[in-house]
Amino acid sequence: MNDDFQDVTTAELAVLQALWRSGTSTIRQLARSIYDDESAAAYGTVQKLLDRLEAKGHVRRERGPTHVFAASTARDELIGRRLRAVADTLCDGSLAPLLTHLVQADRLSSVERDELRALVERLDGERKSRINGRPRS
Amino acid sequence: MNDDFQDVTTAELAVLQALWRSGTSTIRQLARSIYDDESAAAYGTVQKLLDRLEAKGHVRRERGPTHVFAASTARDELIGRRLRAVADTLCDGSLAPLLTHLVQADRLSSVERDELRALVERLDGERKSRINGRPRS
DNA sequence: TGATCCTAAGACGTCTTGTCTGAGATGTCA
DNA sequence: TGACATCTCAGACAAGACGTCTTAGGATCA
Numbered sequence: 001m002n003d004d005f006q007d008v009t010t011a012e013l014a015v016l017q018a019l020w021r022s023g024t025s026t027i028r029q030l031a032r033s034i035y036d037d038e039s040a041a042a043y044g045t046v047q048k049l050l051d052r053l054e055a056k057g058h059v060r061r062e063r064g065p066t067h068v069f070a071a072s073t074a075r076d077e078l079i080g081r082r083l084r085a086v087a088d089t090l091c092d093g094s095l096a097p098l099l100t101h102l103v104q105a106d107r108l109s110s111v112e113r114d115e116l117r118a119l120v121e122r123l124d125g126e127r128k129s130r131i132n133g134r135p136r137s
Numbered sequence: 138m139n140d141d142f143q144d145v146t147t148a149e150l151a152v153l154q155a156l157w158r159s160g161t162s163t164i165r166q167l168a169r170s171i172y173d174d175e176s177a178a179a180y181g182t183v184q185k186l187l188d189r190l191e192a193k194g195h196v197r198r199e200r201g202p203t204h205v206f207a208a209s210t211a212r213d214e215l216i217g218r219r220l221r222a223v224a225d226t227l228c229d230g231s232l233a234p235l236l237t238h239l240v241q242a243d244r245l246s247s248v249e250r251d252e253l254r255a256l257v258e259r260l261d262g263e264r265k266s267r268i269n270g271r272p273r274s
Numbered sequence: 275t276g277a278t279c280c281t282a283a284g285a286c287g288t289c290t291t292g293t294c295t296g297a298g299a300t301g302t303c304a
Numbered sequence: 305t306g307a308c309a310t311c312t313c314a315g316a317c318a319a320g321a322c323g324t325c326t327t328a329g330g331a332t333c334a
Contacts, residue, residue, distance in 0.1 A: 009321080009322065009323085010322085010323090011322075011323060011324090012322095013226065026280095027280085027281090028279090028280090039325095040325080040326075040327095041324070041325050041326080042324090042325095043280095044324075044325055044326070044327095045323070045324055045325070047281075047282085048283095048323080048324080048325090049323085051282090051283095052322095065279095065280075065331075065332080066279080066280060066281090067280085067281075075227060076238060078227060079223065079227050079228070079234065079235065079238050080238055082223045082227070083220075083223065083235060083238065083239065086216065086219045086220065086223070089150065090212060090215060090216050090219070091216070095239055095245065095249070096245075096249045096252060096253075097216065098216065098220060098235075098239060099236070099239050099240075099245075099249070099252075099253055099256075100252075100256060101213060101216050101217055101220065102220065102232055102235060102236055102239070103236075103253070103256050103257065103260060108232060108233075108236075112231070112232060112233045112236070113257075113260065115233055115236075115237075116233070116236050116240075116257060117257050119236070119237055119240050120240065120250075120253060120254050120257055123240060123250065124250075124254065146290080146291060146292085147291085147292090148291075148292060148293090149291095164311085164312090165310090165311095177294080177295075178293070178294050178295085179293090179294095180311095181293075181294055181295070182292070182293055182294070184311095184312075184313085185292080185293080185294090185314095186292085188313090188314095189291095202300075202301070202310095202311075203310080203311060203312090204311085204312080
C-alpha cells in the first residue's frame with residue numbers, strides 16, 4: 001500500500017479548495033481567486049504551493065504553453081486520511097471510537113441524527129439484499 | 138465558549154498518554170515511563186513538555202515539594218476536538234460528512250456496523266422518551 | 275525586436291518542535 | 305551547620321516546516 005500520505009498545510013489547502021471548485025485552473029486564475037491579486041508575488045506563492053502539492057501527489061499538472069492544474073486528491077479522500085490519522089494517533093487505529101464519539105448525544109443536531117439513521121438503515125438494507133438476494137460474486 | 142483550543146504535538150501527546158495511563162505522575166516517573174531515562178536531559182524535556190501542556194490547559198499541576206501532574210483533557214475530549222477541526226477545515230463545520238464517510242461500506246466491519254446501529258437506536262429511544270415523557274425543564 | 279507572459283529555482287524570515295543546560299531554591303541527614 | 309541530592313524555573317539552541325517573495329531565463333506575438 002503506497003501509504004506515504006503527506007498532509008496538506010493551510011495555504012496548500014486553500015489552493016486545493018479553489019481547484020475543487022473550479023475543476024481546473026492556471027496559476028494566474030488561482031492567484032486571482034485566492035489572493036485577489038495577480039502580482040508577481042502572489043503568482044510565485046501560488047506556484048510554490050502547487051509545486052509542493054504536486055510533489056505530495058495532491059495535484060496533477062498538465063504541461064503546455066501555460067500549465068493547467070487539477071486536484072488529484074478529492075475532498076473526501078482528504079477527510080478520510082485525516083480521520084484515519086486521528087484514529088491512528090488516538091484510538092490505536094480503530095475507527096469505531098470516532099463513530100461513537102460523533103454519535104454521542106448533543107454533538108449532532110437532530111437533523112444530522114436523522115440523516116445518520118437514514119444512512120444506517122440504507123446500509124443495512126444493502127447488506128441484507130446482498131446476503132439474501134444476490135450472493136456476492 | 139472558551140474555544141481557544143490548542144492542539145497537542147506528538148511529544149506532548151506521549152506525555153498525555155502516560156498521564157492517561159497512570160492517572161497522576163511526577164516528572165521523574167514520566168521521564169522513566171516515556172524515555173526509559175532519568176537523565177537531566179530527559180527530565181528537562183519532559184518538564185518543558187508539561188509546561189507547554191499546562192499552558193494549553195491540557196494538564197493540571199499540583200504544586201508541592203515535587204509537583205504532581207494529571208491530565209485535565211481526556212482522550213475523548215481530544216478526539217472530539219480533532220474531529221471538529223477536520224469538520225471545520227473540510228466540511229464547513231458540519232460533522233455529518235465525517236459520519237457518512239465513516240459509515241460508508243467496507244470502512245466498517247460488520248461488528249462495528251452492528252454497534253453503530255445499536256447506538257443509533259439507543260439514541261433514538263432516549264430522544265423519544267425525552268420529548269414525550271419528560272418535557273425539558 | 276521589444277514587450278509580455280510564462281516556468282523554474284532558490285532565498286529569505288518566522289514560527290514550531292523537541293531537546294538540552296545552567297542557575298537557583300528546597301529539603302535531608304550526618 | 306554544612307554537604308549533597310533533588311527539584312523547579314527559565315532560557316538557549318538546532319532543525320525543520322511554512323508562507324512569501326524575487327530573480328533569471330525561455331517562449332510567444334504584435
